[in-house]
Amino acid sequence: MQHQRIAAKILIFMIFIVGCTANESTDGKVGTLQGNSGIQTAAQNSPIQVTVVTDHRAADRNTIYSGEHANDVMNLFPSDFGPVLQERGMDLRENAGKVAALTFNPNAAGTLVLYDDTGPYAWIGELYGIAAVTLASHFGVTASKPVAQYAVGELANYKAVIYIGSTYDQKLPVTFLDDVLATTIPVIWMYDNIWQLANRSSNFYAKYGFNPWIFDTSSITKVTYKGRVLSRDPLNGGGIMQYSPIDSTRAKTVALATRANGTTLPWAVRSGNLTYLGEIPFAYIASDDRYLAFCDMLFDALAPTTPERHRALVRIEDVSPMEDPAELSAIADYLYRNNVPFSVAVIPHYLDPLGAYNGGVAQSVAMKDKPLMVSALEYAVSRGGKLILHGFTHQHSNKKNPYSGVSADDFEFFSSHIDATNSVIYDGPVAGDSSAWALSRINSGISTLTAAGIATPNVFEYPHYAGSPTDSKAIRTKFSTAYHRGIYFNGALGKTPENLAHTIGLFYPYQVTDVYGFRLKPENLGNYEPVAVNNHPPRLAADLIKTAQNNMVIRDGTASFFFHPYYPLTELAKIVQGVKAAGYAFVGIDSL
Ligand SMILES: [Zn+2]
Helix, strand or coil, rough: HHHHCCCCEEEEEEEECCCCCCHHCCCCEEEEEEEECCCHHHHCEEEEECCCCCCCCCCCCCCCECCCCCCCCCCCCCCCCCCCCCCCCCCCCCCCCCCCCCCCCCCCCCEEEEEECCCCHHHHHHHHHHHHHHHHHHHHHEEEEEEEHHHCCCHHHHHHEEEEEECCCCCCCCCHHHHHHHHHCEEEEECCHHHHHHHHHCCCCHHHHHCCEEEECCCCCCCEEEEEEEEECCCCCEEEEEEEECCCCCCCCEEEECCCCCCCEEEEEECCCEECCCCCCCECCCCCHHHHHHHHHHHHCCCCCCCCCEEEEEEEEEEEECCCCCHHHHHHHHHCCCCCCEEECCCCCEEEEECCCCCCCEHHHHHHHHHHHHHHHHHHCCCCCCEEECCCCCCCCCCCCCCCCCCCCCCCCCCCEECCCCCCCEEEECCCCCCCHHHHHHHHHHHHHHHCCCCCEEEEEEEEHCCHHHHHHHCCCCEECCCCCCEEECCCCCCCCCEEEEEECCCCCEEECCCCCCCCCCCCCCEECCCCCCECCCCCCHHHHHHHHHHHHHCEEEEEEEEECCCHHHHHHHHHHHHHHCCCCCHHHHHC
């Protein structure tokens, strides 16, 4: 279908309306504190004057979500950071619960994720919490809460803790700081407020071998991890922590960032059970991003004995009744010959309500109306294919959402439009969105397949990877497994009000369980797309293969891509062979 060839990519901008906070910084404030620098011994524990200079909060108020057919940078969140002077003084607060804090607990299990929840960007804390919780779910159970609600001794109930510092100078509970200093379980600390931990310790530098200094906000575009150079978005203005000289006998640089002038600084340092990341790896993420380094570092904390294993997935996309059965059969034959199990994302009913591709005459075609297509699907199954449900019609109502109103072009479970800059904008849930409505779509999709003699799939994939929380909760009652990237909203962790204007987009290099309870099969390479659409650049076979190669940093990860059957089989073959050559073995999604 020509329209499928044209409109096969989506680029989503979410415009956040966040009030300007530039004047809420700590500019020019002067305080009298006690020094506690591990290296500036002259100032240690003596009253000094501290002038806190400009707070460089990023001006960016936008984020991009990467939909089913796109692989651009996601989560262009503002950052909350400041100068992080060392001369902040020891934290001398009392901690009544300290002694009882960390009794060894043989029943400790899972990961505790703690996040910030104050300041003008309080909402970002929970979104980052969602990211951490979901990634950590790969390794087992998780729990999460705002760090302010941390209770003394709580760390003892977990195998590891992740703290995400996203609010500059949010005052952390003394019980949390003391428990982190005392615990032996792995602690992963991101970005802000590490200085509060240093100031709470009487000998932080002597114990850990590093001391945080100030953020480097220069344009840093490379992070090297396990010998591979991963990308970092040049627009990310959040900065990366710099350090006083690191004592390499105690602290190890886990990943290294490279500045534009070629000099380097640690991106992550580890000392004993403490791993510190100098930034938040969930902002400005992209396919070949330093986010992958963090995804692998979780193994060190949560499954350190995991052996190397690299598996690959491929999904044939947007197969509606109007697809060419010969194309699908040829793909099935190729994959079968090459011992590649695969999935097929099926759209049960084709609709073109506006006649966009039919001379202005509306068109409606159910799967049973195309017996050759039904046969091709059965043939694909016989060649190692697994059918999954990709919505009911993969379009919404009788209008453009955003392109044409035609199946496979448009969103089904979310509203969108194209703005003046030719970017696709998310507008929120569709009119009339409800559990009953979402379930009716799913039931219609299933009954349409049943009418064609096709067994009900047990895996769901959102059209264009988007739906409301209401839809996700409803669909989860019918499907326990989904196969898509995730879009998540404030309120998902239950500690802040639901706010559909605040989203985080995530992809995963391994199987996870998301906040709706879906077991998610990963899709992290994107798809072959030779034409630029909606400000989104082409993505060629070599690009997908490069991403697969970069994902080799993940010791037990999955290189997963999808492919539209109307593109040349030779391109699919290039990707399959390239991914294999990178070191992956293709498997079916059920074996993950
Ligand atoms: Zn689709």
